[in-house]
Amino acid sequence: MSEERVAGGVVGKIAGKVKEKVGEVVDNDELAREGRLQQSQADADIEARERANKAQQREAEAKLDAEIDRNKLERERLETEVAEENAEAAIENRKRAERQAIGNEAARAEARAEATAAREKAQAAAQTAQAHQEHAMERQEAAQLEEAARRAEARADALEQGGRG
Numbered sequence: 001m002s003e004e005r006v007a008g009g010v011v012g013k014i015a016g017k018v019k020e021k022v023g024e025v026v027d028n029d030e031l032a033r034e035g036r037l038q039q040s041q042a043d044a045d046i047e048a049r050e051r052a053n054k055a056q057q058r059e060a061e062a063k064l065d066a067e068i069d070r071n072k073l074e075r076e077r078l079e080t081e082v083a084e085e086n087a088e089a090a091i092e093n094r095k096r097a098e099r100q101a102i103g104n105e106a107a108r109a110e111a112r113a114e115a116t117a118a119r120e121k122a123q124a125a126a127q128t129a130q131a132h133q134e135h136a137m138e139r140q141e142a143a144q145l146e147e148a149a150r151r152a153e154a155r156a157d158a159l160e161q162g163g164r165g
Contacts, residue, residue, distance in 0.1 A: 009049070012042035 020035030022028075 009042055009045055012045065013039050016040075016042055 016035045016038030018035065019038060020032045023030070023032030023035055
């Protein structure tokens with residue numbers, strides 16, 4: 001029996017079928033058996049190629065799935081990073097707003113204190129002016145009373161001297 005290289009795949013299957021039929025027609029069992037063997041080898045070759053193609057397809061799908069998973073993880077990492085940055089920005093905004101509110105409240109308190117001080121100063125000035133006015137009126141009244149007393153004394157002296165003389 002000689003070993004010869006035969007074509008595989010569909011061509012090998014056809015060649016094997018031809019050999020099998022020719023062997024049956026010419027009553028050559030060896031040729032018919034060789035044709036069946038070639039067909040089996042062609043079937044095995046076709047099946048091996050199909051399995052290799054399926055394996056390559058599964059490998060490509062696995063690579064694609066892995067790439068999808070990597071992209072998903074990267075997207076999630078980026079989303080988390082953005083969420084953290086947004087949270088930090090929100091915290092900073094709240095702190096800034098709180099500092100602003102504290103500053104505004106301090107300014108309002110200072111303005112109220114200044115207004116109260118100004119009011120109290122104005123009241124003190126008004127009370128001082130009123131006290132000066134009252135003092136001036138009291139001095140004027142005292143001067144009038146002194147003048148009235150002098151006149152009364154002068155009349156009393158005139159009456160006393162008129163009654164003596």
